[in-house]
Amino acid sequence: MSDLLQKNLVAPNNLKGTGRPDAFDDLNTQPMRIQFGPSHPATHGTVKIELDLEGERVVDADVQVGYLHRGFEKECETGFFYQNIPYTDRLNYSSAILNNVGYCLAVEKLFDIKTPPRCNFIRLIGSEISRIADHLLAIGASAMELAAFTPMLYLLEGRELMYDLSDAICGARVTTNFTRIGGISADLPDGFKNFAIERLDKTIKLIDDADRLLTENPIFRERTEGTGHFPANDLLAWGVTGPILRAGGIPYDVRRVTPYLVYDQIDFDVPVGEHSDNFDRYLVRMEEVRQSRRMIMQCLDKLPDGPVNVDDPRVRWPAKGKVFSRMEELIDQFKLVLEGGMPPAGEVYHAVEAANGELGFYIVSDGTGKAWKCRCRAPSFSNMSPLKHMLIGGQLADVVPTFGMMNMIGGECDR
Amino acid sequence: MSADTPDNTNQAAEAGPALSPLLTKVTELLGAMVLEHHSFRSDDRIHVERENIVQAATILRDDPDLAFDLLLDVTAVDYYGQPDDFETKPMIWDRNTSSMRKLPLRRHQLVLPPKGPHPRFAVVYHLMSTKHLHRLRIKSRVPEDDPSIATLTTVWPGANWLERETWDLYGIRFNGHPDLRRIYLYEEFVGHPLRKDYDKRHEQPIEPYVGPAAKEPRRPQ
Numbered sequence: 001m002s003d004l005l006q007k008n009l010v011a012p013n014n015l016k017g018t019g020r021p022d023a024f025d026d027l028n029t030q031p032m033r034i035q036f037g038p039s040h041p042a043t044h045g046t047v048k049i050e051l052d053l054e055g056e057r058v059v060d061a062d063v064q065v066g067y068l069h070r071g072f073e074k075e076c077e078t079g080f081f082y083q084n085i086p087y088t089d090r091l092n093y094s095s096a097i098l099n100n101v102g103y104c105l106a107v108e109k110l111f112d113i114k115t116p117p118r119c120n121f122i123r124l125i126g127s128e129i130s131r132i133a134d135h136l137l138a139i140g141a142s143a144m145e146l147a148a149f150t151p152m153l154y155l156l157e158g159r160e161l162m163y164d165l166s167d168a169i170c171g172a173r174v175t176t177n178f179t180r181i182g183g184i185s186a187d188l189p190d191g192f193k194n195f196a197i198e199r200l201d202k203t204i205k206l207i208d209d210a211d212r213l214l215t216e217n218p219i220f221r222e223r224t225e226g227t228g229h230f231p232a233n234d235l236l237a238w239g240v241t242g243p244i245l246r247a248g249g250i251p252y253d254v255r256r257v258t259p260y261l262v263y264d265q266i267d268f269d270v271p272v273g274e275h276s277d278n279f280d281r282y283l284v285r286m287e288e289v290r291q292s293r294r295m296i297m298q299c300l301d302k303l304p305d306g307p308v309n310v311d312d313p314r315v316r317w318p319a320k321g322k323v324f325s326r327m328e329e330l331i332d333q334f335k336l337v338l339e340g341g342m343p344p345a346g347e348v349y350h351a352v353e354a355a356n357g358e359l360g361f362y363i364v365s366d367g368t369g370k371a372w373k374c375r376c377r378a379p380s381f382s383n384m385s386p387l388k389h390m391l392i393g394g395q396l397a398d399v400v401p402t403f404g405m406m407n408m409i410g411g412e413c414d415r
Numbered sequence: 416m417s418a419d420t421p422d423n424t425n426q427a428a429e430a431g432p433a434l435s436p437l438l439t440k441v442t443e444l445l446g447a448m449v450l451e452h453h454s455f456r457s458d459d460r461i462h463v464e465r466e467n468i469v470q471a472a473t474i475l476r477d478d479p480d481l482a483f484d485l486l487l488d489v490t491a492v493d494y495y496g497q498p499d500d501f502e503t504k505p506m507i508w509d510r511n512t513s514s515m516r517k518l519p520l521r522r523h524q525l526v527l528p529p530k531g532p533h534p535r536f537a538v539v540y541h542l543m544s545t546k547h548l549h550r551l552r553i554k555s556r557v558p559e560d561d562p563s564i565a566t567l568t569t570v571w572p573g574a575n576w577l578e579r580e581t582w583d584l585y586g587i588r589f590n591g592h593p594d595l596r597r598i599y600l601y602e603e604f605v606g607h608p609l610r611k612d613y614d615k616r617h618e619q620p621i622e623p624y625v626g627p628a629a630k631e632p633r634r635p636q
Contacts, residue, residue, distance in 0.1 A: 066599035073584075074608055074615055109456050236484050236545065239573030250545060252485075257548045346455045349541055349552060351487075362541065364492055377488040377541070385576035414599060 031059055038067050042400045044141045045408045047384075053396060061391045063384060068410040076374035080340030081107050082181050082315070084374065089175040091376060092412040095134035095355045097126040097166065099412075100179040105260060106350035106361035107181050110343045111314060119183050119308045120261045121299050125196075126169055126178055127261075127352075128292040128299075132203065133162040134355035134407075135243075135285045135292075142282070142404030143214055146223050151210040158203040158210075165199055168192060181341065182316055183309030193300045200293050207289060214282070224278035228390045228402030232276055238386040242357025242379050243288065244406065247273035247280040254353035266298045281405040314341040340369025349377075356380050356407055380406075380413035435459055437481075437549050444478060445471055460552040465538070465564045468555050472570045475542065475551070483542040483551065486567065489577035491557075491585040492537045495611035535559040536587060540567070563588035584609040 037048040046067040052060035072091065076084045088099040101123050108115065115123075140155030163173040169192070170178040170185055178185055214220050230240075232248035245252055253270045255263040271287035273280030309316055317336065318329035345367035351360040357379030364373040383406055390402050434442075434452075438459050442449050448471050450462040463471045475483045534556035542551045557564055566589040567574040578589040579598040586607035589595060597604065603622040606613055 069599040071608065071615075078615060112456065234572075237572050239486050239571065239577070241485075241487075252545045257545075258550075347460075347552075348456050348458055349488075349550070358487060360487060360541065362488065362490065362539070373492050375488070375490045375539075381576065381580075382487075382573060385573060 036399060038064075042145045043403055044145070045403075045413075046410045047403075047408060047413075049387075049391070049399065049403070051391070051396070051399065056396045058391050058394055058396060058399065061388045063387050065381070065384060065408075065410075065413050068414040070411075070415065072376060072415040073374055076371055078370065080369045081343070081371065082336075082340065084371075085179065085181075086175070086177045088376075089177055090411050091378065091415065092134070092354060092356070092359075092380070092409045093174060094137050094409060095130035096174060096176045097123075097130040097170075097178045098134075098352065098354045099359065100176060101127050101261075102350070102352040102354065102359045103361050104179040104181055105352060106348060106363050107343075109348045109350045110346065110363055110365055111181070111312070111341065112344075113182050113310055113312055113315065115182060115310055116307050117262070117304050118187075118306045119310075121303050122169070122184055122188060122308060123179065124261045124263065124266075125296050125299050126166070126176075126184075128296050129162050129165045129169075131355050132289050132292045133159045133166070135289050136162070136203075136207070138355075138405075138407040139210070139214075139282060139285055142401060142407075143210075143220065145400050145404050146220060148214060148217065148220055151213045154206045154210045154213075158206040161199045161203045161206075165196055168195060180309065180315075180317075182312055187308050188303075193303075196296065196300060200296060204290070204293060207286070211286060215286075221279060223397070224282060224401050224405070226275070226277050226279075227394060227398040228278045228281075228405060230276055230386060230390050234386070234389075235276065239382040240357070240386060242353070242355070242383065243284045244281055244383055245357070246271065247284045248276035249274050254351050254358050258351070260350075260352060262299075266295055266302070268295050278401045278405045314343075342367065342369055351377070354379055356409065356412070357383060359412075376412075376415055378412045378415060380408050381415075384408050384413055437551065440480060441475070441551065444474060444481070458552060459550070460554060463553055463555050465555045465557055468538075468553070469565045469567065469570065471553070472540070472567055475553075476570055480547070481549075482544045482546045485543040485545055486540065486571035486573050486577075487543050487550075488539070488541040489567070489574055489581055490539050491581050491587055491609075492539060492554075493585065493609065493611045494533070494535055494537065536562055536585065538564055538581065538587060557587055562586055563590055565590050566592040568592060583607070586610065 031052045031054050034051050034053060035048060036051055037043055038046050048064040048067070050062040050064065051058055070090070072087055075087060085100060085103060088103045089096040091099045136155040136159045140152035140159070144152040166176055167173050168189055170176050230248070232250055235245050235248045236250065241252065249272050251270045251272050254260075255268070256270050268291045271284050271291065273284050313332050318332050322329040323333045343365050345365055347362070347364040349360055349362045351358045353359070358377065359379055360377035362373075362375040362377065363371050366372045387403065387406060391399055394402070435454050438452050438454065438461070441459075441461060442452060445461070445463075448463055448467045450464060452459070452461045454460070475481050536557040536559070537554045538557055540553040542553065555564060562585075564587065566578060568578065569591070575592070575594065576598060578592055579595060581587055582589060582595055583597040583599050584607055596602070600608070601622055604619060
């Protein structure tokens, strides 16, 4: 204390005419370590960041994840393939249908099952509904952490409307358990098209309102423009995918480069940024929401008729009436309950574009009804790994928007 | 396939003439480093000795026709008691006859000998090229008594956390890794839970939290 006082008094006299920063150069300041998290009001997600500060400048950071580790992969090895679908809801709990679809596509690739076209269209509609909900939450929560409270209310109302649609197609809002191996839980309800169009129109109005409140807002722009910058090539080398990679100008989108479902039959644009900063990440997400709406509209127009479940005895559950009256269906039911569906031995990797990036499932099968290994390649996990380098060199106040725009989802990152 | 590796040539002949264009290119480029290659459901896969993994990865990244610039995933597979990959040799050890027998068996019928004739673990890398839009899987077998392999953080820095996760859950060491700490579990945790011999129901005491001041500095600073 006395040291500090003395230096403060002495320094200005000794260094006449020099600027103020130089005058404080000989101050004996220690880097300060602060614990940011694991439960911090300005972060959405349970994560701890140990920050070393020099003044307000971040000189070192250590991102520590794992607070929500529940052993997803170990659990998947003990259940039949169809029993693991509810666990995938809990990976990215703000866009559960995307996870359901990703897991089921990987298992179907292992079984070599082609789902009917109507199923593919409905799965695509569900995926894009989930993506809109996820992006709205990401933008709204990040804006709220920057003290813009009103847009969050608008965007969360839009998310509620999307949850209404999710409710309509599978009866659940958050933990959907929507897909089945070789199909989906139920066909679309009557009048879904008009219902969806009405909800989407309301949502897009709310998004426009939030857009006007945020995009030209000087405080929001000051805090997001130029912060959290990371060069595009480094993003690739660090394994970053999703909106964050596209905000760096690299148009890598799994829906476009290796189309699954029916993404090759509908029109959509892949928005890219150019500055690779937080503001571009925000803009890319905003545009992706609009593109998702466009995709849903096209799917609703093109929706073909037909069955929604594949008729393959290895995976489909026979109708209950037939189970009680026919022997073949009874046997199928027994085999599914006692052994699960038997895939061929082998290993597959299938990737879908989740809200945060490439969500891949790598399944190793030994030919029994349970997976020998079921690995989830989580986009949040890879996206978080270079966060340290985005924070170092910035201000303490930049930690919040950078972390917010990473949109780390604990359930997916920690599995 | 180069001519001086007769075993590999035989394997390639067994796999059939339909070699995907990507695998053709990769096997040409890596030569004898590719121990085995395989295509299943349009997924291409190669096996590489663990001594060659850094060299192979560097070639795959730098070659302009392959240009694997994105390391998507690093993980491991525990083939505990299994002689080899399931798809190449779908055989299993039978205690009753003391011999190998064919799959399928039910899971509770598996009898696991302590050590298989082949290395127990396989480290698995998933690569993607954003330029040419192709994917490749590299596997490298790692024995149980020395579960270690060279790190790929020098080739793709994104391997950092993925390798830490593999160390945490499988106990495979990555030599030369800059920061090989556990990532999900706490430092006092005993064992590696994704190994097949780790019982799912096994519980461990939760260690009380020790503040950062009481611990040794974790980062060289």
